[in-house]
Amino acid sequence: MKRPVPCLQISQITAGGVELVVRAEAIPxxxxxxxxxxxxxxxxxxxxxxxxxxxxxxxxxxxxxxxxxxxxxxxxxxxxxxxxxxxxxxxxxxxxxxxxxxxxxxxxxxxxxxxxxxxxxxxxxxxxxxxxxxxxxxxxxxxxxxxxxxxxxxxxxxxxxxxxxxxxxxxxxxxxxxxxxxxxxxxxxxxxxxxxxxxxxxxxxxxLATGGFQANTEMRVRYLGREASSLVVRGxxxxxxxxxxxAMAVGGQSLGDWGGFHSAVMDARSEPVEAGETNINSYPYTIIVNRNGDRFVDEGEDFFDTTYVKYGKAVIAQPGSIAYCLFDAKVAEQELVYCLHREFEPVHASSIARLAQALGIPGDRLQATVDAYNGSVQPGEFDPERRDGKRTQGIVPPKSNWALALDTAPFFAYPVTGGITFTLGxxxxxxxxxxxxxxxxxxxxxxxxxxxxxxxxxxxxxxxxxxxxxxxxxxxxxxxxxxxxxxxxxxxxxx
The missing domain is CATH 3.50.50.60 (FAD/NAD(P)-binding domain)
Known part of the structure; x- marks a missing residue:
């Protein structure tokens, strides 16, 4: 039951020596x-x-x-x-x-x-x-x-x-x-x-169950760094x-990775706040390149559930905080790669050169990356249901599983960025x-x-x-x- 709301009488002496009486209602x-x-x-x-x-x-x-x-x-x-x-x-x-x-x-x-x-x-x-x-x-x-x-x-x-x-x-x-x-x-x-x-x-x-500070731009910049100011907020x-x-104001002790956050590889066309589940969780079956046309992670290191946070951060670290998940018709026919809620369709083209043009990537650089990757793919059985060991050899970074050559037109790409889901500190x-x-x-x-x-x-x-x-x-x-x-x-x- 709420208490009655009393009036408080507060006296204040002004600079001129005049006493003022202020009446204020107490907080119920x-x-x-x-x-x-x-x-x-x-x-x-x-x-x-x-x-x-x-x-x-x-x-x-x-x-x-x-x-x-x-x-x-x-x-x-x-x-x-x-x-x-x-x-x-x-x-x-x-x-x-x-x-x-x-x-x-x-x-x-x-x-x-x-x-x-x-x-x-x-x-x-x-x-x-x-x-x-x-x-x-x-x-x-x-x-x-x-x-x-x-x-x-x-x-x-x-x-x-x-x-x-x-x-x-x-x-x-x-x-x-x-x-x-x-x-x-x-x-x-x-x-x-x-x-x-x-x-x-x-x-x-x-x-206390009020969540992290991922939607607070000032706190993100303070604890995560300047680049965190423009992160897509997933939640x-x-x-x-x-x-x-x-809690900290009453003596609560901080703990954890205050410079870290849960990220994800998500479609770069997502809304900036409350973007939801626009993840590209199927990136292990693609190759990921930055806007310069270079690969920068081992896409097939493991299933997505143990790599998607660190790979979301890896995308954020790329020029413009953007990258592209590339795959070809062989993978597309198996419906292995898609935006989780399918709001967005991939960019597609009849050749790597035309795909590069559509994405704004240097065509010669992307072609060289794809050629080097294709030439490194080792024989083996492709199996998306397990770590199949179908890998590359002789390139850095390697691809440890699910390495299929990109050699069958048309070619597809999802533009991706890294979003923030929650903070770790x-x-x-x-x-x-x-x-x-x-x-x-x-x-x-x-x-x-x-x-x-x-x-x-x-x-x-x-x-x-x-x-x-x-x-x-x-x-x-x-x-x-x-x-x-x-x-x-x-x-x-x-x-």
């Missing part, structure tokens, strides 16, 4: 049990988990209701989970390899150790999960265990009704601007800005680092999802989940692990915040 306040910030997968899982644990829960989000879901709304909907063939230990080892030993072992154990149970919980809530081999042929060969029908949008729309069904209130266009703390440093709520003014929302515990325009800033949390302060102590009353958790991903990233992080730490933060709320209630009752 209300008291809750568990408050969750954000309606992405992490926020919704936290809210549902806390409610399941017996807490009354309120969720606020600065976005309008029509834009609910945060970055989850724009995701590909893939989950990288342990299976009988790939146990948790194997995925922990993979994460350690991909991040070159920098991922937090404690957080990795939480992520993959809880995954199987949490996925079943998600399915029980009505999430439409399916085999990725059925729903997403572009995920062939990777380690995605599940894919959500309808991608991230389908996931958001399947979970959002569960909130109301369980009595969880959601308030949109309500932006948290600062944490409220008590005299001993416990987070006891937020000050929020609504369409009608400010309100103090007090709560026994708070879960929500509302993920501007608010929660990270608020964030807050330090422990294995109970509690936010840790700069003295390595848990901040009482404050929990975090989702993208703003630091310490798991560095430089590169295994596809499908971010949604899993939101699920696992969201459910964990909800359960822990509900328990903390009960502890506060019990301590107040004992006084």
């Amino acid at each position: 306040a209300e008291h809750l049990e568990v408050l969750v910030l954000g309606t992405g997968l992490a926020g919704m899982c936290a809210a549902l988990s806390a409610r399941e644990a017996g807490a009354a829960v309120t969720v606020i989000d600065k976005a309008p209701e029509t834009s609910r879901g945060g970055n989850t709304r724009f995701s590909g909907g893939a989950l990288r989970c342990p299976t009988a063939e790939t146990p948790p230990e194997a995925l922990i080892e993979e994460l350690d390899r991909i991040t070159k030993g920098r991922a937090s072992p404690a957080l990795a154990r939480v992520l993959y150790g809880r995954a199987e149970d949490d996925v079943q919980w998600l399915i029980g809530l009505g999430a439409p999960l399916a085999s990725p081999s059925v729903e997403r042929p572009d995920l062939r060969g990777g380690k995605m265990s599940y894919h959500v029908r309808g991608n991230g949008y389908g996931l958001v729309e399947s979970l959002y009704p569960r909130l109301a069904e369980r009595g969880i209130e959601c308030r949109f266009e309500t932006k948290a601007v600062d944490f409220i703390t008590d005299g001993v440093g416990r987070v006891s709520g937020v000050r929020a800005k609504t369409r009608t003014g400010y309100v103090d929302v007090l709560a026994r515990s708070v879960v 929500s325009k509302y993920n501007t680092g608010d929660g990270i800033r608020m 964030g807050l330090k949390v422990d294995d109970r999802a509690r936010v840790i302060d700069t003295e390595d102590r848990a901040i009482p009353g404050l929990y975090a989940a989702g993208e703003l958790i630091g310490g798991l991903f560095y430089d590169n990233y295994p596809g499908g692990a971010s949604l899993l992080r939101s699920l696992v730490f969201g459910r964990l933060a909800g359960r822990e915040s509900a328990a903390a709320s009960k502890e506060v209630q019990a301590s107040h009752a004992a006084r």
